[in-house]
Amino acid sequence: xxxxxxxxxxxxxxxxxxxxKFGACGKGVVRTAFSQVDLDSRxxxxxxxTEVGLHVQVDVIGNVIGxxxxxxxxxxxxxxxxxxxxxxxxxxxxxxxxxLEVARTLLELPNTQYLAVDIASWMDEEGTFCGLLxxxxxxxxxxxxxxxxxxxxxxxxxxxxxxxxxxxEVPVARIDPGRYVAYLEAHIxxxxxxxxxxxxxxxxxxxxxxxxxxxxxxxxxxxAGTTPMQLRKDAGMALIRLANDIDATYGKIxxxxxxxxxxxxxFEPGSHSIVPGHAEMMLQFRDPDSQLLDRFxxxxxxxxxxxxxxxxxxxxxxxxxxxxxxAFMDDGLQEHIVRAAETHAxxxxxxxxxxxxxxxxxxxxxxxxxxxxxxxxxxxxxxxAEDTKEEDIVLGCQVFATAAASILKAHx
Ligand SMILES: [Zn+2]
Numbered sequence: 001x002x003x004x005x006x007x008x009x010x011x012x013x014x015x016x017x018x019x020x021k022f023g024a025c026g027k028g029v030v031r032t033a034f035s036q037v038d039l040d041s042r043x044x045x046x047x048x049x050t051e052v053g054l055h056v057q058v059d060v061i062g063n064v065i066g067x068x069x070x071x072x073x074x075x076x077x078x079x080x081x082x083x084x085x086x087x088x089x090x091x092x093x094x095x096x097x098x099x100l101e102v103a104r105t106l107l108e109l110p111n112t113q114y115l116a117v118d119i120a121s122w123m124d125e126e127g128t129f130c131g132l133l134x135x136x137x138x139x140x141x142x143x144x145x146x147x148x149x150x151x152x153x154x155x156x157x158x159x160x161x162x163x164x165x166x167x168x169e170v171p172v173a174r175i176d177p178g179r180y181v182a183y184l185e186a187h188i189x190x191x192x193x194x195x196x197x198x199x200x201x202x203x204x205x206x207x208x209x210x211x212x213x214x215x216x217x218x219x220x221x222x223x224a225g226t227t228p229m230q231l232r233k234d235a236g237m238a239l240i241r242l243a244n245d246i247d248a249t250y251g252k253i254x255x256x257x258x259x260x261x262x263x264x265x266x267f268e269p270g271s272h273s274i275v276p277g278h279a280e281m282m283l284q285f286r287d288p289d290s291q292l293l294d295r296f297x298x299x300x301x302x303x304x305x306x307x308x309x310x311x312x313x314x315x316x317x318x319x320x321x322x323x324x325x326x327a328f329m330d331d332g333l334q335e336h337i338v339r340a341a342e343t344h345a346x347x348x349x350x351x352x353x354x355x356x357x358x359x360x361x362x363x364x365x366x367x368x369x370x371x372x373x374x375x376x377x378x379x380x381x382x383x384x385a386e387d388t389k390e391e392d393i394v395l396g397c398q399v400f401a402t403a404a405a406s407i408l409k410a411h412x
Pocket of ligand 1: 080091092125187
């Protein structure tokens with residue numbers, strides 16, 4: 001018979017609700033990285049990890065990591081407890097408290113208590129100072145220069161808040177890949193795919209790659225009443241035409257999970273009586289398939305070239321930041337999660353890509369990595385309204401615990 005681990009649902013929910021109190025704001029939470037409530041919640045988490053019997057380290061960047069005292073290779077599990085400026089109560093917190101409950105449960109049960117589970121809350125996943133800060137620092141993927149230059153929106157530097165938190169003399173924590181069997185992260189879906197499919201568990205196949213671009217249109221600013229249509233160099237209209245062409249062409253070549261967004265447009269000078277002389281647009285697309293991302297990019301450059309040739313407006317295009325490659329979840333680990341889902345909720349799971357970025361993407365090229373999703377009610381996240389049904393929260397942790405034990409038992 002397949003292994004089945006039983007978590008304690010009341011304890012799991014009690015911890016999630018206790019963590020929710022730090023920065024509670026109506027139904028939501030405001031607990032941005034390095035805010036006082038964030039630091040207070042980390043103290044609370046240290047207490048929880050210590051109670052479980054883990055050896056706790058807080059590092060210079062604010063990561064809180066609980067190391068197992070058991071010998072043998074360990075499973076590393078974590079997520080983040082910082083939030084967006086208007087965050088939900090489960091984004092990140094769910095994965096950290098799942099990790100805590102799994103570590104605690106395995107240590108209590110006679111047939112799993114020898115297994116080693118390390119758990120972590122990675123600092124500033126949400127990018128108050130620098131996105132995925134804690135996991136990137138732990139994996140040695142962030143340069144001291146980036147850390148030295150990181151600021152929040154008010155201009156406060158990361159260096160200042162590290163000093164204020166009394167962490168500047170504390171050593172940095174770095175991953176020892178040899179210690180670990182795998183990295184596992186649970187998260188709310190933050191989308192509507194599970195709800196639409198009427199399924200309760202998502203087994204993540206990949207975290208999507210992201211490419212973003214800025215397009216600039218340069219025409220000629222002029223009077224909106226006296227400039228005849230055939231003489232205009234209307235940067236705004238050129239933008240709208242190209243945007244339509246992009247949307248129509250992408251609709252024909254996209255995959256099942258491709259998404260594209262024009263998240264920003266600007267017309268200058270932006271008045272109803274002036275033909276815009278300048279316009280800008282930001283475009284982003286996401287998919288787990290790199291070849292499809294290449295195709296989307298090639299189509300974009302072709303459409304820009306055609307637009308430039310047709311005139312009369314000049315168009316330039318440049319990438320916004322480095323492309324983020326897709327991160328693939330380990331096939332073997334996915335099988336463990338599938339089996340655990342079949343044990344606790346037969347037929348009630350699907351495989352799916354993650355459209356959002358997560359700490360797991362930082363680990364994916366260092367350790368075999370996997371993620372489990374639970375549904376978000378109405379597909380809503382990064383909002384005070386974010387929520388998940390209690391029975392789904394419990395089921396997700398149940399599946400996660402069984403999968404964790406099965407992964408460790410298979411590897412040790
Ligand atoms: Zn998150």
